[in-house]
Amino acid sequence: xxxxxxxxxxxxxxxxxxxxxxxxxxxxxxxxxxxxxxxxxxxxxxxxxxxxxxxxxxxxxxxxxxxxxxxxxxxxxxxxxxxxxxxxxxxxxxxxxxxxxxxxxxxxxxxxxxxxxxxxxxxxxxxxxxxxxxxxxxxxxxxxxxxxxxxxxxxxxxxxxxxxxxxxxxxxxxxxxxxxxxxxxxxxxxxxxxxxxxxxxxxxxxxxxxxxxxxxxxxxxxxxxxxxxxxxxxxxxxxxxxxxxxxxxxxxxxxxxxxxxxxxxxxxxxxxxxxxxxxxxxxxxxxxxxxxxxxxxxxxxxxxxxxxxxxxxxxxxxxxxxxxxxxxxxxxxxxxxxxxxxxxxxxxxxxxxxxxxxxxxxxxxxxxxxxxxxxxxxxxxxxxxxxxxxxxxxxxxxx
Amino acid sequence: xxxxxxxxxxxxxxxxxxxxxxxxxxxxxxxxxxxxxxxxxxxxxxxxxxxxxxxxxxxxxxxxxxxxxxxxxxxxxxxxxxxxxxxxxxxxxxxxxxxxxxxxxxxxxxxxxxxxxxxxxxxxxxxxxxxxxxxxxxxxxxxxxxxxxxxxxxxxxxxxxxxxxxxxxxxxxxxxxxxxxxxxxxxxxxxxxxxxxxxxxxxxxxxxxxxxxxxxxxxxxxxxxxxxxxxxxxxxxxxxxxxxxxxxxxxxxxxxxxxxxxxxxxxxxxxxxxxxxxxxxxxxxxxxxxxxxxxxxxxxxxxxxxxxxxxxxxxxxxxxxxxxxxxxxxxxxxxxxxxxxxxxxxxxxxxxxxxxxxxxxxxxxxxxxxxxxxxxxxxx
Numbered sequence: 050x051x052x053x054x055x056x057x058x059x060x061x062x063x064x065x066x067x068x069x070x071x072x073x074x075x076x077x078x079x080x081x082x083x084x085x086x087x088x089x090x091x092x093x094x095x096x097x098x099x100x101x102x103x104x105x106x107x108x109x110x111x112x113x114x115x116x117x118x119x120x121x122x123x124x125x126x127x128x129x130x131x132x133x134x135x136x137x138x139x140x141x142x143x144x145x146x147x148x149x150x151x152x153x154x155x156x157x158x159x160x161x162x163x164x165x166x167x168x169x170x171x172x173x174x175x176x177x178x179x180x181x182x183x184x185x186x187x188x189x190x191x192x193x194x195x196x197x198x199x200x201x202x203x204x205x206x207x208x209x210x211x212x213x214x215x216x217x218x219x220x221x222x223x224x225x226x227x228x229x230x231x232x233x234x235x236x237x238x239x240x241x242x243x244x245x246x247x248x249x250x251x252x253x254x255x256x257x258x259x260x261x262x263x264x265x266x267x268x269x270x271x272x273x274x275x276x277x278x279x280x281x282x283x284x285x286x287x288x289x290x291x292x293x294x295x296x297x298x299x300x301x302x303x304x305x306x307x308x309x310x311x312x313x314x315x316x317x318x319x320x321x322x323x324x325x326x327x328x329x330x331x332x333x334x335x336x337x338x339x340x341x342x343x344x345x346x347x348x349x350x351x352x353x354x355x356x357x358x359x360x361x362x363x364x365x366x367x368x369x370x371x372x373x374x375x376x377x378x379x380x381x382x383x384x385x386x387x388x389x390x391x392x393x394x395x396x397x398x399x400x401x402x403x404x405x406x407x408x409x410x411x412x413x414x415x416x417x418x419x420x421x422x423x424x425x426x427x428x429x430x431x432x433x434x435x436x437x438x439x440x441x442x443x444x445x446x447x448x
Numbered sequence: 449x450x451x452x453x454x455x456x457x458x459x460x461x462x463x464x465x466x467x468x469x470x471x472x473x474x475x476x477x478x479x480x481x482x483x484x485x486x487x488x489x490x491x492x493x494x495x496x497x498x499x500x501x502x503x504x505x506x507x508x509x510x511x512x513x514x515x516x517x518x519x520x521x522x523x524x525x526x527x528x529x530x531x532x533x534x535x536x537x538x539x540x541x542x543x544x545x546x547x548x549x550x551x552x553x554x555x556x557x558x559x560x561x562x563x564x565x566x567x568x569x570x571x572x573x574x575x576x577x578x579x580x581x582x583x584x585x586x587x588x589x590x591x592x593x594x595x596x597x598x599x600x601x602x603x604x605x606x607x608x609x610x611x612x613x614x615x616x617x618x619x620x621x622x623x624x625x626x627x628x629x630x631x632x633x634x635x636x637x638x639x640x641x642x643x644x645x646x647x648x649x650x651x652x653x654x655x656x657x658x659x660x661x662x663x664x665x666x667x668x669x670x671x672x673x674x675x676x677x678x679x680x681x682x683x684x685x686x687x688x689x690x691x692x693x694x695x696x697x698x699x700x701x702x703x704x705x706x707x708x709x710x711x712x713x714x715x716x717x718x719x720x721x722x723x724x725x726x727x728x729x730x731x732x733x734x735x736x737x738x739x740x741x742x743x744x745x746x747x748x749x750x751x752x753x754x755x756x757x758x759x760x761x762x763x764x765x766x767x768x769x770x771x772x773x774x775x776x777x778x779x780x781x782x783x784x785x786x787x788x789x790x791x792x793x794x795x796x797x798x799x800x801x802x803x804x805x806x807x808x809x810x811x812x813x814x815x816x817x818x819x820x821x822x823x824x825x826x827x828x
Contacts, residue, residue, distance in 0.1 A: 368736050441736070445735060448708075
């Protein structure tokens, strides 16, 4: 039993730190640390910097241009990047469609798509959920009918995160409506967003942000060569994809960074003539979050060491999802309460433009309400926390 | 970074688990609970026979020189069996305190008997006003001729009623909460003027209150030097906390397994109640608590002898918070999921619940350690 990193891992961490100190642009880290919205050009810029370093794909094997890092190295990179204030990397290409193409795509598809994920030339979005298919994803209705060398796609996808910037979308579509079970008869297509018949409509969320979209397909012609893997086997690939989302699911690094921000705010806010951080009730709530995070960090390391041994994240990842997202929500909530009434002034546009000044009250208060509101999503997406509890009950407890 | 145990550690864990399985059945334990003594000397000899009483004793004093990881594995297993014998008091806390006080002469005298299990020596520090605070010592030791006179009392000393002697704290100077002036005194249980009022606690374990009325002791009864006594007490507390956390984890895992099994067998509305999602999600939450508690028990074991006091305090208090909360949630929900049966004395679950509840009240409860964590963290 040893909770310390090995000398090799510490050397790797130092290498990551040196890289971040040298190459992470200050305007980007300032933005991230202040909790401001990360813009499309910010994501692209950071991905290109990572690409130049050869670190574009921490989770990919070397032969596809990845780093070939161990799960522990991936974790160290993730955590150090988050704590330094690097923008998160977008998962849609790197951790979702990329691994599916590597595992199930043909050579031509691998040559065509993978390099353009690495250097951020392509921006991918996800076409999984539908208005009638959320947690019950297999009930999806978007149809793809064979017509010669094409599929004709009709239907509607929703919750396409940052789809307004995407030039490619990966979709689950129904290719056999008569299959005996809903999980059968689904195929996995990748579709060029410029194909005629596709329209993207914004969904404005409760924080005023345009983060998600609806995507409509009206007689969209998709070449058969854009199908990944076999026809009607898409559900297998879909499950594979969701399983790959797990390694960074606990969000330890970003929660540590946010905890630091919360403490900094609580040192500046004054209550009863004393810094808020010394208020007993506030201090207790803060300590509870910090302690929960300490425990989750070790639970995460335990899962990682299991994963390195077994090469696949197990259902234990559901524990990380549930606790990790609860902590993220608790942090955004306490941060909002920390600034009191000055959480109320709300200027969406200034946050998106990167304006650090608040309409009223301290500047650090400006993005807090939006962050709180936005963070309600984390217990809903990626398999809602209720679904995660189902997974624990079924896969671990055997119920 | 690794979370594996050495072959020797695994063997130790297997041995203690087998001992508990084979000798500590629910019925056997009930017999012990019904006995006047409330513990079994015979089983204690069995525990000593496995070498467990020697585990925390240094090798030069006839011990095995084990560490917190070994203690954790033993406590996991003893916890699962709800073992009533004084392993934590006599075989973890006492040898740890003796080592930390650095009194080589007394260590040489006492430790062999502790290692063999023959002598039960118990630390007596807590007082009625302590509520977890370690510097809250008001028992006084006043100079009188060549010796000292002790007056005061000690509260809810685990296994105090069966101790052959005590390592008792008293003040030679200062007032409660002063860091200086506290000494440890070796005090045989039959010392005139010492009254030991023994009783059971609600978890079936035994404890005692000590009353000291003009107890005369010689200057040679003082253990170690004057300096750093509270540091030694705190260091002992931290090792004890790590062991206690491991006991809780052993119980939490056992009670989760028992509850899962029960819900699979109990039928209502024509089906096992484990099919109901409300219960499934509750058990998923119990599992999550168990995982977080396990993680913090590892942290406690690894950090309980850390030299950086701030890091040590933060880790141990954080561990006790997570484990106290897990113990409360899992214990309460296990009873709830057993329904009416969970209320009965004849079901194992109620005994698990009571011990988990007692653990939260021991060595400082969750609120106490939340506050400790905050104090230790201020300035960091």
